[in-house]
Amino acid sequence: MIKLSNIEKTYEGASGPVHAIKGIDLHVKRGEIYGVIGLSGAGKSTLIRCINMLESPTKGTVVVDGQDLTAMNATELRAARKNIGMIFQHFNLLSSATVYDNIAFPLNLIGTSKANIEKTVAPLLELVGLTDKRDQYPAQLSGGQKQRVGIARALASNPKVLLCDEATSALDPQTTKSILALIRDINQKLQLTVVLITHEMQVIKEICDKVAVIEKGVIAEEGTVLEVFTKPKATITKEFISVIINHDIPEAFKDAEISSTPIPDSSLLVRLSFIGSSADEPVISGLIRRFNVDANIIYGNVDHIKATPYGTLVLEITGEDTDIENSLKYLQERNLGIEVIGYVARHDHVAR
């Protein structure tokens, strides 16, 4: 649906040229929700603006729905943009127009008749849940409601692609959730292809199918959200994920001496990660039933990445050294992620 090939964008900055994007390839399939995450200044905003040519790339091609936007003249480009809806961080609604007129705006641009506008706008108001606000002005709405108007407006011209430029960054967490739910809803109902950029991993986790992590104008990592979350490779990805999934050593062991090899009279710290069906397996009860060990849960977290359950557990396993070894073997044979944090002297952390 969207194919960016070798996109480069250079600005003339005050102190010489700025390379905002240095060669990005991106392929978004029809009906997919594709997330681009990066820190501010990473080039993600420039990248999404290249998709509808609000920024024309210095090099490379942008193909949306089979049309090469980079080869178009101004008139063709305006026509093509009607296939690409966009919503913004600061909503960018007309303050002088009512909710209804804001949503009708793209239709007014192409001279749609009043009756047809009503036919399109009324269901859209219904879809975003703002039917009772149709004659109010944006200043009278909350942030979440404004973004709903933005979404309805973006959908009015019946686009095939929806671009979301930090669409939830100005909203509180609860409103963010409802807006994301709405985006997912229209993605499914209308088979809309969605590209969103954000700096919040939460947003990616919530609705994206695929994610690209971008840093300093290049894609650092790319893949399905589950892949990237469970097996992050790039440092930047790990940083983003750490906000959501705790990869730190539990607080109680921060100051304890951790040895990577077994030491006498010690307990073993392991981090287990469960994905999908393995999250359902009763690993811990299996462990203590088979071996003469105690398993103490130091940290635990179970979450969903879209519909897939994903969890992390940090266990402290105590017992005879041989039992600990066998337990470790047992865990390693199960279908789950395991990481040995190390061995700590028993109760070293409690003693203090």
Place this chain on the structure above:
Amino acid sequence: MSQDMIMLLVKALGETTYMVFISSLISALAGIPLGVILVTTDKGHILENITVNRVLGAVANAARSTPFIILMVAIIPITRVIVGTSIGTNAAIVPLTLAAIPFVGRLVETSLKEVEYGVIEAAKAMGATPMQIICRVLIPEAMPSLIAGLTITVISLIGYSAMAGAIGGGGLGDLAIRYGYQRFRGDVMLATVVILIVQVQLVQSIGDYVASKLNKR
């Protein structure tokens, strides 16, 4: 105050109103497009054209830095060509309008610059043409501020029109100078001042009212 004096005042009020109305109308008709061009041809805007922007900006500044009383005299030849005479109310409209156009242009420019670029970008993303952006985004969004600017223009023109009276333009200024000042008629002076104050107050109140009615922010 005699019946004749009152007749003179009424006639002068009519002349001032006429001069201000016509010059406001023409300067708005020319000044709004000027302001639009000044904004849209600026760097990074929808019709970026630095050359046009610089040239128009320079012309507007030159016209605005010429004191009105000098401009009025300096363009007498032009006035003669346009109106056929350099004396009277119609003749006064020419310098009034010429002085007000760049003034309106700059005020409109300031108003339009207040419109958030994000809204323009949104319209662009929806496939709006530059003309649609100007007529359906820039001007409606800036309307309250534009009305406030036009109110200031009308008030300035009331003041300038009194000055035009000094060189034979008619109107309240002319009356105040010839009767109030040169013939020591304090009552006429006072009456013209009061009428001018009321006129300005009225314009300001109407302007404020319309601007606040249109403001949906």
